[in-house]
Amino acid sequence: MTFARLDHISDLDTLQRMPAWVTSARAETLEDVAFLSGAALNHLHVVLGRAEVPQALLRDRLALSAAAACVAFSGRPEREAELRDAVHLLRPGDLPGPTGETCLAWRRAVERPVSIKALGRALPAFEPGQIATWLDAGKGAPVTRAAMVLEAVLREAPRAEVAALILAEAALPQTFGWDHLLPLLAAGLKRADLRKHGDDLRLACHRALVLSAVDAVRLSVDLARRAAHLKAVAPKLRAKGAGDAVKMFLTRDAVAPSALPLPDRAARRLCDRLVDLGAVRELTGRDTFRLYGV
Missing domain, CATH: 1.10.10 (Arc Repressor Mutant, subunit A)
Incomplete structure (x- = not known):
């Protein structure tokens, strides 16, 4: 059993290698960048289909990265280490503060299968009907849909960047057939990208997903290896x-x-x-x- 598991991880290591042309190509047009993001997301989709990848752990770690990106967008200095403290060292009755709330929102967004109810739990400041309306604003291909949702939220609530990004991320699983939200856009976008519109915003989203998909594949393989080792030593405990x-x-x-x-x-x-x-x-x-x- 142990040798078979290690063989599977070795296979996953091989699969980790994103085709070089995806990351090295210099694409400028929306059509070309969309092609590269589609290739990167397809590769990620294949990796995520492997049983060795600890899906919940991957989502939680990517949620932390997304929260850190959102905190940086707001101009605050806290990074991932401070966000961990804000969430995991809370005592009963303590308030998490603005950064802790951001981190909790992302963690709640990835914990349960995507639904209006689950998103409402992550974003309690917004009514379920409003969340559904924003999600319905997205039409077309996956990344186009996500960009449209992002733009729709920020048009009506310019300061609700966390909610806008969570709902934009939620638009991706709807078309990929994923059960859960997997944070990818937030960590790849720049603060200035959130003020873009139309094709400019779609271009930024495609570029962000190329970068984030590469990182997510690498992280998936690393966590699969670490999880296999933890399971292997568990009988010694x-x-x-x-x-x-x-x-x-x-x-x-x-x-x-x-x-x-x-x-x-x-x-x-x-x-x-x-x-x-x-x-x-x-x-x-x-x-x-x-x-x-x-």
């Missing part, structure tokens, strides 16, 4: 509740020991053991208030 803890690591970008289904001291020992086995990493570099992830 003797702590009661270790199996449930492993499942959490396989679905979340970061985990605080206090969130694990073990007593506090046992949770910290388990995290240290997993680090020693090379199955998870400590993400903060701190001696206290640590976070761990695959």
Whole structure:
């Protein structure tokens, strides 16, 4: 079983290589860039179809990248490390603050299959009817639809950049046949792109997706390898509740020991053991208030 799993990961490593012409071609026209983004997205679609890829973990990590991009768009200095802290070190009754809210919105958007109800949970400031109307603004091919949704939201709510990007991302699974939202646009767009319209915005979206698809393929393969190693060492863990803890690591970008289904001291020992086995990493570099992830 172990050798077969490693063979599958080796195959996935080979599949990781995006065709060189996708990333090296100098495309200027909308038609040419659309062709490249279609090729990149098709390659990503094939990789995502592999069972070895930990889908929930991938979505959660891409959600963090999307949230960091949105925070940067707003002019705030926080990056991914600060966003992790804002979400995972919250105590009962604490408010997450603006950056934490952005991160939570993206995490909620990717947690459940795409639906108006799920998007309303991620964007509670907007009525379900308004969300549905904005999504219906998108017509045509996948990226064109996403750009139209993005433009429609920002036309009516110019400051609602997080909502606009989440709903634009939600327009992609509708046409790709994906169950869940996979954040790709936000991390690839520039702040100035959000003020573009029509063909200029579609061109920016296509370019963003070429870059993001390449990164998502690379991340998918890396997480598949890491997840396989975590599953391989899981039988060595003797702590009661270790199996449930492993499942959490396989679905979340970061985990605080206090969130694990073990007593506090046992949770910290388990995290240290997993680090020693090379199955998870400590993400903060701190001696206290640590976070761990695959």
